[in-house]
Amino acid sequence: MPDTRRLLKERIAGTAMLVLTAVSILLTAAIGIGLYIRSEPLLARHSLGSLLTSSVWKPMKGEFGFFPFIMGTLWVTCLALFIALPLSLLSAIYLSEYAAPRIRRMVVPIVDLLSGIPPVVYGVWGVLFVVPLIQRSAGTDVTHFTSGYSVLAGAIVLAVMIFPLLISILFEVFSGVPLEMKNASLSLGATQWQTIKFVLLKKSAPGILAATALAVSRSFGETIAVLMVCGNMPLAPHAVTDACYPLPALIANNYGEMLSVPMYDSALLFAAFILFVIIFLFNLLSRIVLARIEKNLV
Amino acid sequence: MTNTPHISVQNLNLYYGTRQALKNININIPDKKVTSFIGPSGCGKTSLLKTFNRLHDSALDVRVAGKVLVDGENIYDKQVEVTHIRKKMGLLSQRPFPLPLSIYGNVAYGPKLHGVKDKPLLDALVEQRLKEVALWDEVKDRLHTPATGLSIGQQQRLCLARGLAVEPEIILGDEPTSALDPKSTHKVEELFLELKNKYTIVLVTHILRQARRVSDYIVFVYDGQIIEFGPTEELLLNPKEELTKDYIRGFFS
Amino acid sequence: MKKLEEQFFKTLMILATLLIVGSFFGIIFTILKKGLPAMNMDMITQIPQGGYYQGSKGGVLNAIAGSLFLALGASALALAASLPIVMYLNVYLKKSSVLGRITRLSFDVLFGIPSIVYGTFAFTLMIYFGNKASLLAGIITVAALVVPVMVRTMDEAFRSCPKELSDAAYSLGATRWETAKVLVLQAVSGIQTAVLLAFGRAIGDTAAVMFTAGFGDHIPSSLASPAPTLPLAIFFQLSSPSEAVQARAYASALILTFIVLVISIASRLLGKRLQKNKTRS
Numbered sequence: 001m002p003d004t005r006r007l008l009k010e011r012i013a014g015t016a017m018l019v020l021t022a023v024s025i026l027l028t029a030a031i032g033i034g035l036y037i038r039s040e041p042l043l044a045r046h047s048l049g050s051l052l053t054s055s056v057w058k059p060m061k062g063e064f065g066f067f068p069f070i071m072g073t074l075w076v077t078c079l080a081l082f083i084a085l086p087l088s089l090l091s092a093i094y095l096s097e098y099a100a101p102r103i104r105r106m107v108v109p110i111v112d113l114l115s116g117i118p119p120v121v122y123g124v125w126g127v128l129f130v131v132p133l134i135q136r137s138a139g140t141d142v143t144h145f146t147s148g149y150s151v152l153a154g155a156i157v158l159a160v161m162i163f164p165l166l167i168s169i170l171f172e173v174f175s176g177v178p179l180e181m182k183n184a185s186l187s188l189g190a191t192q193w194q195t196i197k198f199v200l201l202k203k204s205a206p207g208i209l210a211a212t213a214l215a216v217s218r219s220f221g222e223t224i225a226v227l228m229v230c231g232n233m234p235l236a237p238h239a240v241t242d243a244c245y246p247l248p249a250l251i252a253n254n255y256g257e258m259l260s261v262p263m264y265d266s267a268l269l270f271a272a273f274i275l276f277v278i279i280f281l282f283n284l285l286s287r288i289v290l291a292r293i294e295k296n297l298v
Numbered sequence: 299m300t301n302t303p304h305i306s307v308q309n310l311n312l313y314y315g316t317r318q319a320l321k322n323i324n325i326n327i328p329d330k331k332v333t334s335f336i337g338p339s340g341c342g343k344t345s346l347l348k349t350f351n352r353l354h355d356s357a358l359d360v361r362v363a364g365k366v367l368v369d370g371e372n373i374y375d376k377q378v379e380v381t382h383i384r385k386k387m388g389l390l391s392q393r394p395f396p397l398p399l400s401i402y403g404n405v406a407y408g409p410k411l412h413g414v415k416d417k418p419l420l421d422a423l424v425e426q427r428l429k430e431v432a433l434w435d436e437v438k439d440r441l442h443t444p445a446t447g448l449s450i451g452q453q454q455r456l457c458l459a460r461g462l463a464v465e466p467e468i469i470l471g472d473e474p475t476s477a478l479d480p481k482s483t484h485k486v487e488e489l490f491l492e493l494k495n496k497y498t499i500v501l502v503t504h505i506l507r508q509a510r511r512v513s514d515y516i517v518f519v520y521d522g523q524i525i526e527f528g529p530t531e532e533l534l535l536n537p538k539e540e541l542t543k544d545y546i547r548g549f550f551s
Numbered sequence: 552m553k554k555l556e557e558q559f560f561k562t563l564m565i566l567a568t569l570l571i572v573g574s575f576f577g578i579i580f581t582i583l584k585k586g587l588p589a590m591n592m593d594m595i596t597q598i599p600q601g602g603y604y605q606g607s608k609g610g611v612l613n614a615i616a617g618s619l620f621l622a623l624g625a626s627a628l629a630l631a632a633s634l635p636i637v638m639y640l641n642v643y644l645k646k647s648s649v650l651g652r653i654t655r656l657s658f659d660v661l662f663g664i665p666s667i668v669y670g671t672f673a674f675t676l677m678i679y680f681g682n683k684a685s686l687l688a689g690i691i692t693v694a695a696l697v698v699p700v701m702v703r704t705m706d707e708a709f710r711s712c713p714k715e716l717s718d719a720a721y722s723l724g725a726t727r728w729e730t731a732k733v734l735v736l737q738a739v740s741g742i743q744t745a746v747l748l749a750f751g752r753a754i755g756d757t758a759a760v761m762f763t764a765g766f767g768d769h770i771p772s773s774l775a776s777p778a779p780t781l782p783l784a785i786f787f788q789l790s791s792p793s794e795a796v797q798a799r800a801y802a803s804a805l806i807l808t809f810i811v812l813v814i815s816i817a818s819r820l821l822g823k824r825l826q827k828n829k830t831r832s
Contacts (some may be wrong), residue, residue: 006381007381017643020632020635021635021639025654029663031669034676035668035672083774086567090563090564091568091571113816116812118756118807119755120757120807121785121808121811123786124582124801165572223667248758255674267619272672273666279664284660353722381721381726389718392629395715397737412724457719462722470711
């Protein structure tokens, strides 16, 4: 009976795919739980509060303060977003509302190509171009002296990395706003810019939020490009020209080495766990907020 | 009515979420005749058609209650295997949707699924079906080019040939000419008239003239209910219900 | 006044766009300027000779090969895992299915998890099971990293398939599995985009392979041998105090950029080709 064989195939394929899907869902949980279990030895020794707020990082002496690294991550991420978000918004509005099709056809592929450049190449560019630029512009004034390897360098490199991500999502969001809606506003006598301000941006708010959320989680976790340009000093930064040491860089530079130092391994996995939790919560929150906003808008 | 019904619908109700789209439908579709569903858009005629081959199964939030008997077998019975029900029916949708395959691949798709592996046999089958829909002469030199290269009218006939290739008993047409130009429409209508000798045909249409040209029976559907059912000329010229009269008057006066 | 405001912002927009486009060319220019002088045939035909990292002769063929093996393996493995998941989500599950929603959510989360976390997690597993860094370990880790990229992209392609197409397959008596295969044909350009996107991500990723794939001076000869990769080669060479070695990092960056750009451009050209059989909705 060929028919029973077909139906059997259908059933087997279904089960196999279900298993695969389940495994992939479980992977998320497995990563979280696995990292937690491995950071437990550290958590048994120190309270969570002291780990997160202490600034003393002396692994040899068993002191693990993550505050500088958390601050490093936050500074770089926020500054990168501060640079990238306005520029990407402006550019995406231009591409979707003003630019001639000819220009759009030229710019969009370039943005795509930009997104394909590997992080390590961004890092090389940062070392060769951004870092010297910052060092030179800071001048020779002793009080403002910087090696150039700094929060700002990390943020600029990151900003360029998240441009394509932001622009491609924003462009899609803006293009998704129905033409009728824009025309309705235009026919009431609004200028194109007013239409953008009052209709386009308002209607696109959830999309803009989603794009920002993605950009944040991308910036949070970016490792190699930031590591190469941000100086890697375990001190909380006080100015954008200060060096910093974000969490991913901490892990990348030290994990797998000096495993004989007690707790060191556990501390680095705790760093990975912090990253995981923050990004997990961030994703979850932004989804919930998005669902809310969408409901209210429709 | 006449001889034994091919499809028999009994107490059928259909809900989209909480909205009831079909209300207590009872109807017998006669064997080897053309039966047309007419009615204003949104009245439920397409929903009714889709219950015949259980295409609602994959849609979200649709619930069907009641019986649809095909050859005396309730297709909504839990025991029933859905692919063999669907194989009995060929579907023509509003716009042609060729599979992303070649012309040949489209027609051969069904037979291949159902176990025909022999190449010469498949060739012969494809030729026969394409001839049946009067497409063979137009495409015989480019059988292995993408089906999307055909005109919309040709694509619709290809879809018909594709449906016929699984040797169905019933052809379901959901406004099958609505995307076609007058010439292709005429061709498809002619085909229906030829095919009804071998197949039971059920059409959904909003063109009363078309219903009149091709069908033996007409069903008037309004607001999810069957208002009237009868032989074509009788229903169109002498409707018994007020609602039917109102609807038809708009077209024939 | 209205006009002035609009002009002002329009100018800003053009400047922003120029800056973004300019940054692309800036990066390419920098890499070319620094990389080309250090570029020679040895770089792409030789593996590192003794004392390479102190400035002796050799090239990065080991890393080029390692990266290609790794990215190919990871993309293939990830495709084998993602395609069934996407088929399941789109054909077997109803649109309103809870499992579907949970799956999509968890892929969104997985998509956001940084590669360094994948890398560390994989490495702890490897320590636990007593495995050494190898090409295979790298492939598995990077595959896990790119599965969410693939699932997302392919899911979109499947979702944009017209419903009538699956209806057509069902009407011919196709099972869900057979219908899913038809949709694969329809979504083929989306699948190809997904694979190339994943390949690009895989070949460029550093943090996930840092601990898992290892590094070595030889072209990996089996799945069990350590696999040097270009991004790591760039990183290591750049950390060297010797300027000659640093220059090789620039040349290596040029090679990596070249590979990635060729892939992106090829995927754009290919994408148009594969459209021809597709049924338009």
